[in-house]
Amino acid sequence: MGTYIARRVAQALPLLVLMTMVVYALLRATPGGPMSMYEADPTVTAEDLARLRAHMGLDQPVPVQYARWLGSLATGDWGWSLVTKRPVLEMIGERLPNTILLMTVTFAVTLAIAIPVGTISAIRQYSWFDHAATSLAFAGNSLPTFWIGLMLIMIFAVGLRWLPAGGMYTLGEPSSLGDRLRYLILPVATLALFDATHYVRYLRAALLDVIRQDYVRVAYAKGLDEATVVRRHAFRNAAIPLVTAIALDLPQLFSGALITETIFAWPGMGRLFWEAASRVDYPVLMGIFTVASSLVIACNLLADIVYAWLDPRIRYR
């Protein structure tokens, strides 16, 4: 198992480098770029431009620039924002915890909804509950997340005035847990409602597969009650594909957060990325993309390892 993990990690790093390389090349194909604001300035002469270009390393071939960027990335220098003139790592550092907070709470709420609903739906297949749950899950899967967000704002923030429409905490008020929670409810609900529909369908299918197996029938035949059979025998085996699906989906959670952060003015990484994209701020875009890609690769790796660890039938080739 140790060598299996080591080999998967060794495969992951080149993949990450390749991804940043492709995006770097794409970004450098963009018209405009860091020099455009100087080029538009009539007081900046051609010599000044050349000097600036040399100073910023832009006179070097793109592959050389990429190698430099990668080298300084490894030493912790992620570059400076072209717009705010602040270190990229610092800007990401400010926003990342907010995104992680949003993602973790969303994730917990999603599972808290999906696990009981999916389980009951499977063990009471074709009951009214199952029909309601599967229909809702199917419909929920077809809803655009940003529209759910807008509708929730319209109902709960504007209409009923129960909750704030956006932001992370009330300005000028002492920070309290209750205040923070109030700001979390709508974005989390937007994301969790959508994500839960996905896992309900998944868990239901996985459990239905398992429930028909012989060992479940044996467990019933031994005289175990349904709760024990489901908890001890069925759920544990159904959890294997579910855990893999969750690990593979974690980056998706991150992507979903991007749109949701924009709707609710949540100061996270997704919103930072969107802001940087609209101002073509390369260093920030590259920095966030590197974090996002690392996350995707790490999650894929995690999925493989967890799968191999949970299911003894998988061989570590």
Place this chain on the structure above:
Amino acid sequence: MSTAAHARLEPVAVGAASMATAPAGPWTLAWRRFRRHHLALAGIAVITILATASILANVVSPYHPTKTNLLEMLDAPTAAHPMGTDELGRDLMARILHGGRVSLAVGVLAVALAVTIGSTVGAIAGYRGGWVDNLLMRLVDFMIALPSIFVLILLATIYGTSPVTLILVIGGLRWMGTARQVRGAFLALREREFIEAARCLGASPARIILRHLLPNAVGPIIVAATLGISGAILTESSLSYLGLGIQPPVASWGNMLRNAQDQMTRAPWTAIFPGLMIFLTVLAVNYVGDGLRDALDPRKVGTD
């Protein structure tokens, strides 16, 4: 001796002929299964109505989608404006129908592109095998590992936001599932006797792929394509909502929602109707995809 050899060959020839003349061919059987899925039939009806109304937008709605009318700003739905008007007095229904053209066209064409790329890559990988397969599948792994929404936003920022670039960008990022599916089907099929027979008869690789392998893999492709359309429509509307998709004044359901944000407190209908249209379309397409999966998925045939 010669009659025995003849008899052994015959089933091949008769088999091919009976496919066409048999009372219940695979497509008839699929249709019979599909017909039982009432929600899928309803889905087809909804899509047909939506598509027809969008194409005939000028006939269905008397208003021009970008014509402003300052006397009728933010009017609630009435008989004259069934879905109300927006902040410039533009008729919302006209905008939704014209936006439907854009959303549906981008969705369908992006998927057409994705299916074309995916089938080609999958077919080559599955048929050739070996290092070609290895190389192409590593490419697929790489594309899948890319955080797609970030790449979409980057590409939309770099290459602009015309409908054509949106189709290219969305289609170019959504073909991997089809590629894997086609490759899998090809790997399973290419060792079968009828392929061997075709090869013995001297059929070229192109003929074997197009005439013998692809028709047998078409079921999963159709299912993936259908479900892909709903995904592509959602992606386009998300991008347009973020301001990186279709640009105003051209209406798309996504950019209408972006626009609605500023006045949805005073005029909720500007936010409700475009979202409802996305939901309805995606739901209908998903039900059709679900019905098609039940009808076409070869794994289900045995259990039916």
